[in-house]
Every structure is written in structure tokens, then in C-alpha cells.
Amino acid sequence: MKDINKIYRMNERNIQYYLDSSSKINPKRQSFKVASVYAIVGIIWIVTSDNLAVYVAGRDNLYEQIQTYKGWVFVLLTTLVIYISIRNSLMLFDKALNEIYQNYDELNKSHETLLELEGEIERQLQDLHILAYYDTFTKLPNKHLLEKEIKNLINSSKIESLTNKFAFICLTIDNLADINDILGHKYGDLLIKNVGNTLKDIINNPNKISKLKEDMFAIILLNIKDKNEVVDKVNNILLKLKRGWKINNQEFHISYNLGISLYPIDGSNFNDLLKNSNMALSKVKSLEKDKVSFYDKTIEERNVVKINLINEIIHAIENEQFSLFYQPIVDLKKNVVIGVEALIRWIHPKKGFVSPMDFVPLAESMGLIDNIEKWVFKQALMQKKSWNEKGYKSIKISINLSSKRMNNDCFIDELCSMTNSMEIDREEVQLEITETSVIDNLEIAGIMLNKLRSMGFKIALDDFGTGYSSLTYINSLSMDVVKIDKEFIKSISNKNKNAIIVTAVMNLIHSLDLVVVAEGIENIEQKEFLKLNGCDMGQGFLYSKALPAVEVEKLFTIKFE
Numbered sequence: 001m002k003d004i005n006k007i008y009r010m011n012e013r014n015i016q017y018y019l020d021s022s023s024k025i026n027p028k029r030q031s032f033k034v035a036s037v038y039a040i041v042g043i044i045w046i047v048t049s050d051n052l053a054v055y056v057a058g059r060d061n062l063y064e065q066i067q068t069y070k071g072w073v074f075v076l077l078t079t080l081v082i083y084i085s086i087r088n089s090l091m092l093f094d095k096a097l098n099e100i101y102q103n104y105d106e107l108n109k110s111h112e113t114l115l116e117l118e119g120e121i122e123r124q125l126q127d128l129h130i131l132a133y134y135d136t137f138t139k140l141p142n143k144h145l146l147e148k149e150i151k152n153l154i155n156s157s158k159i160e161s162l163t164n165k166f167a168f169i170c171l172t173i174d175n176l177a178d179i180n181d182i183l184g185h186k187y188g189d190l191l192i193k194n195v196g197n198t199l200k201d202i203i204n205n206p207n208k209i210s211k212l213k214e215d216m217f218a219i220i221l222l223n224i225k226d227k228n229e230v231v232d233k234v235n236n237i238l239l240k241l242k243r244g245w246k247i248n249n250q251e252f253h254i255s256y257n258l259g260i261s262l263y264p265i266d267g268s269n270f271n272d273l274l275k276n277s278n279m280a281l282s283k284v285k286s287l288e289k290d291k292v293s294f295y296d297k298t299i300e301e302r303n304v305v306k307i308n309l310i311n312e313i314i315h316a317i318e319n320e321q322f323s324l325f326y327q328p329i330v331d332l333k334k335n336v337v338i339g340v341e342a343l344i345r346w347i348h349p350k351k352g353f354v355s356p357m358d359f360v361p362l363a364e365s366m367g368l369i370d371n372i373e374k375w376v377f378k379q380a381l382m383q384k385k386s387w388n389e390k391g392y393k394s395i396k397i398s399i400n401l402s403s404k405r406m407n408n409d410c411f412i413d414e415l416c417s418m419t420n421s422m423e424i425d426r427e428e429v430q431l432e433i434t435e436t437s438v439i440d441n442l443e444i445a446g447i448m449l450n451k452l453r454s455m456g457f458k459i460a461l462d463d464f465g466t467g468y469s470s471l472t473y474i475n476s477l478s479m480d481v482v483k484i485d486k487e488f489i490k491s492i493s494n495k496n497k498n499a500i501i502v503t504a505v506m507n508l509i510h511s512l513d514l515v516v517v518a519e520g521i522e523n524i525e526q527k528e529f530l531k532l533n534g535c536d537m538g539q540g541f542l543y544s545k546a547l548p549a550v551e552v553e554k555l556f557t558i559k560f561e
Contacts, residue, residue, distance in 0.1 A: 041081055135211040137189065138196030146210035146218055150270040153222075154263070166263050167230045168273040169219040170281045174255040176215045191245060191254070202240050218274075227262070227294060234258060234292055257284045261295040279303060306362065312348065313363055317371050322346050324379050325546035328555050329398065329517065329539045332531045335560040339396030339430070341539065342380040343546045344372070364404060373405045378418060383549050384429070385422040392556050398430040398460065403437035406448055416455060426456030430481065434462050438477065449478045460517070464505075474512060482509045486520020486540070492529055503533045510534060 130136075133145035141149070150168075157164065173195060180188040192215065199217060203209040208220040219237070224230050238256060245252045259281025267273040276295040282303075284293035316322055326340035346354040363369045377399060384397040405411055419426050431452060438445035449459050460481035461474060465488045474482060484502065492499040506516050518530045521540030530538060543560060544552070 167221040327546040430458040432462040483517040
């Protein structure tokens with residue numbers, strides 16, 4: 001573009017040269033100029049030559065000859081003058097023509113360059129349109145183009161007074177993370193592309209298909225009558241999608257989840273329809289695979305409650321609304337407290353007591369548990385230090401450890417740093433894990449627990465009996481204590497099957513040289529049965545509920561009956 005402007009300015013200067021008064025061609029003036037020169041030269045010549053001839057020859061034959069020669073000389077001189085005058089004008093004209101032809105050629109070249117630039121700009125605009133409105137990998141319309149199409153669809157329905165419903169469906173691939181983890185993202189991308197191609201084949205006009213994000217597609221089914229029709233069409237789509245995908249001789253059975261909102265019932269614009277179908281999708285993800293969920297207001301109400309609770313948890317962390325209570329762990333043979341389990345409690349300023357079951361799982365899912373557990377460990381160890389200083393060094397402190405915290409590489413360093421700075425014997429600190437917290441990654445959990453035990457910490461398997469209840473985990477993981485869940489304990493008697501199972505489990509645990517703790521002891525019959533069958537320790541309401549530190553201290557010096 002700079003070159004074209006330069007050529008234009010140069011041509012403008014050249015043309016201006018011929019428009020200047022000193023150089024421009026004027027036919028009338030030029031003709032008058034030539035005629036005037038000719039007349040003046042002629043008159044001068046005649047007068048001068050006649051006088052000269054009379055002076056030289058007088059009026060005789062020589063005079064006549066000189067007149068003849070003079071005529072020829074005059075013709076030659078005037079011819080020369082006329083030639084020079086016309087030549088100068090024509091040379092100027094020729095120069096002008098050459099400049100015009102040259103400028104014309106340059107303009108032609110500039111025009112060709114402009115045409116090429118125009119073509120390039122058009123190609124770039126097409127590329128930009130594709131980048132703006134299409135997914136570069138699957139070549140499907142993206143979210144922006146789908147939004148425009150939905151707006152046009154809704155506007156045309158309003159203009160034409162149509163009431164036709166359509167379904168806005170969000171579809172996600174469940175197995176994508178597995179494929180990415182096992183084979184790498186290259187094959188995950190290949191799966192997405194294959195799913196996109198399959199959807200292109202089965203979703204016909206006027207229905208629409210779009211790629212919303214990495215593992216999510218949008219399907220718009222037009223002119224639907226009711227939910228039953230949507231379900232039928234969705235089942236047909238899933239039937240064609242649900243097949244084994246074989247990649248590098250590895251077969252994967254792909255499953256999908258779908259969330260559906262309906263226009264105009266669940267939303268009158270693109271954003272509401274997308275939001276509500278996503279809400280329906282989030283609900284179904286917690287259920288079985290290949291499930292379909294329609295949006296309803298209760299989902300949104302639950303989500304509002306969830307969001308409010310998340311915000312309240314964050315405020316509780318910032319404002320230190322949490323506190324620790326401690327439930328005694330009793331030696332069943334000596335009937336004395338030998339340790340306590342630290343349990344988090346949340347006293348909400350407006351709601352009062354909030355159960356850990358209501359906020360701990362949510363905190364884990366939202367990534368907030370790390371901050372909470374950091375606080376719990378610090379507070380529990382500070383309390384242990386305080387009891388040590390009061391003379392209760394034999395009281396062990398038992399703290400629950402989540403899977404997220406256990407997989408944190410910095411956790412061990414933090415824990416060791418706190419016990420060192422507080423001068424706490426690590427053998428007096430017990431970390432409680434659950435089966436479900438280790439089963440997803442048994443190998444990493446084993447490495448972590450071995451490190452902790454090698455540093456002196458005690459490890460307890462909590463809630464044994466609520467998960468897979470496999471003794472394999474007890475044998476393969478490095479631990480010291482197994483805590484039998486209260487669900488087993490609450491129904492035991494000398495005659496029922498639970499009693500037989502609990503007795504057998506305790507015998508097996510003892511055979512592995514581990515300590516057995518029974519949770520949820522609520523009556524004397526349960527205590528006596530456990531004591532008779534060799535259970536080492538117990539905790540439950542029979543002895544005490546979880547108490548604040550000041551109150552639980554009072555139990556350290558008493559002996560239970």
C-alpha cells in the first residue's frame with residue numbers, strides 16, 4: 001500500500017510539470033509563435049538582403065543573381081527556423097506522451113496490485129469468518145455462530161407469530177479424560193473429531209449441531225412437540241454414538257451425558273437456554289453414564305443454595321468461624337481416655353450448627369478443603385502442644401486426612417515443620433484416612449503413607465466397612481490402626497450375623513498385628529461384646545460426644561465404668 005501511494009505521488013508531480021504555465025502545450029500560442037518568428041525573420045531578411053545587394057552590385061545582372069540566391073537562402077533559413085520551432089513543440093509533446101504512457105503502465109501495475117490486495121483481503125476476511133464462527137478442529141459451527149442462529153430463529157418465530165418449540169441439548173463425552181490420561185491428548189482430540197463427524201452425519205437440517213468447548217457439543221432439535229419426542233430423538237442419537245472406539249488396538253466404550261432445556265419454556269434467549277441446559281447437565285453428571293436430564297427450576301434452586309453455601313464456607317474460612325471439637329478414644333481394657341479425634345465444627349452466625357456432612361464434601365469438590373485442613377492441622381497440633389504443657393503428653397491426637405490433602409506434595413513438609421516447631425512427638429499424632437480416599441490411586445497413597453510412617457506418624461484406616469471393605473487394602477497399605485465403622489457396631493449382639501462378621505474382622509486385623517478401634521459405641525452391651533472379643537479401643541456416645549477442648553480435658557483423668 002505504501003508503494004502504491006509513492007507511485008501516485010510521483011505521477012502527480014510528473015503530470016503537474018505539464019500543467020505549469022512555462023511548459024504546458026497551447027496550440028494557438030505555439031502556432032502564433034512560429035508565424036511571428038517566421039514574419040520577423042522574413043522582414044529582417046528582405047530589408048537587410050535588399051540593401052546589401054544594392055550596395056554590392058547595384059541594379060544590374062549581378063543584382064538579379066544575388067536576388068535569386070537571396071531567395072534560396074531565405075527559403076533555407078525559414079525552413080530551418082520552422083523546423084526548430086516545430087521540433088521543440090513536438091519534442092515537448094512527445095515527452096508528454098511518453099510520460100503519460102509510462103504513468104499509464106504504472107497505474108495498470110498499481111491496479112493489478114490493488115486487485116491482488118483486494119483478493120488477499122477477501123481471503124483473509126473469509127479466514128477470519130471461519131476462525132470467528134467455526135471450530136478449527138471439527139469444522140463445526142462454534143458457540144458464536146450458534147448464538148447468532150438461535151437469535152435469528154427466535155426473532156423469526158416472534159415476527160411470524162410461531163410457537164414452535166425447540167430443544168437445546170448440551171452433550172458431553174464422559175470417557176475423554178480416561179483416553180487423554182492413557183493414550184495422550186492426541187487420541188483424545190481424534191475421538192472428539194470422530195464424535196463431531198458422527199454428529200454431522202446424524203443431525204440433519206433444519207436441526208443444528210455446534211461445538212461449544214473441548215468435550216461439549218450443542219444439538220438443536222427444531223419443531224418438537226413435547227419431552228417424549230425429544231427423548232425418542234435423543235435415544236436415536238445415542239444409539240448411533242454409543243459404539244466401541246478402537247484406537248491403537250485399544251478399545252474404548254464411550255458414554256455420554258446430556259442436559260436439555262426447551263424453548264420457550266426454559267428460556268427465551270440463547271444465554272438462558274445454554275445456562276439451563278448446562279444446569280441439567282451438571283445434575284446428570286453425578287448419576288450413571290449415558291443419562292439424560294431436562295432442566296427444571298428445582299435444579300436452579302439447589303444450585304443457588306450450593307453457591308450460597310460455597311460463599312458462606314469462604315467467609316467462614318476468612319472469619320475463622322470453624323472450631324475443633326474432640327471425641328475421646330477409650331482403652332477398652334483400662335477404661336481410660338488414651339486419645340482424642342479432632343472433629344471440625346461450624347457454628348454459623350445465623351444458621352447455627354452446620355453438619356460437616358453438609359459442607360466438607362462441597363469444600364472438597366470446590367478445592368476449598370486444603371485451606372480448611374491446613375487450619376485443622378494447625379489448631380489440632382497447637383491444642384496437642386497445650387495439653388503436653390499441662391501434663392497430658394500421653395493423649396494422642398487423631399486428625400482426618402482427605403485424599404486431596406494426601407496428594408499434596410507439600411503436605412508432609414508442612415506437617416513435619418509444624419510438629420518440629422511445636423516440639424510434638426510424631427508418634428502421638430495419628431492420621432486417619434478412608435478406603436475411598438485411597439482406592440482411586442492406591443500406589444501413590446501407599447508411597448505417601450510409607451513416608452509418613454517412616455517419619456514416626458501413626459496411620460489409621462477410618463470407617464472400615466463402609467467402602468469396599470477389602471482386607472487387601474489393609475495388607476497392602478502401611479498403617480497401624482483399623483477403625484470399624486459404627487454401622488457394623490450398632491447392630492451387634494451375641495447371636496446375630498453382624499457379631500460374627502465383626503469378630504472375624506477383628507481377629508483378621510489382629511493377625512496382621514494392627515490395633516482395632518470400634519466407632520459408634522452407644523450402649524454397655526456393645527462395649528462388653530467388643531471388650532470380650534478383643535477389641536482394643538472404642539469411641540462413641542457411651543463415653544462422650546465430641547466436646548470443646550476445655551470440656552474434653554475433664555475426661556483425661558477419670559476412669560469409665
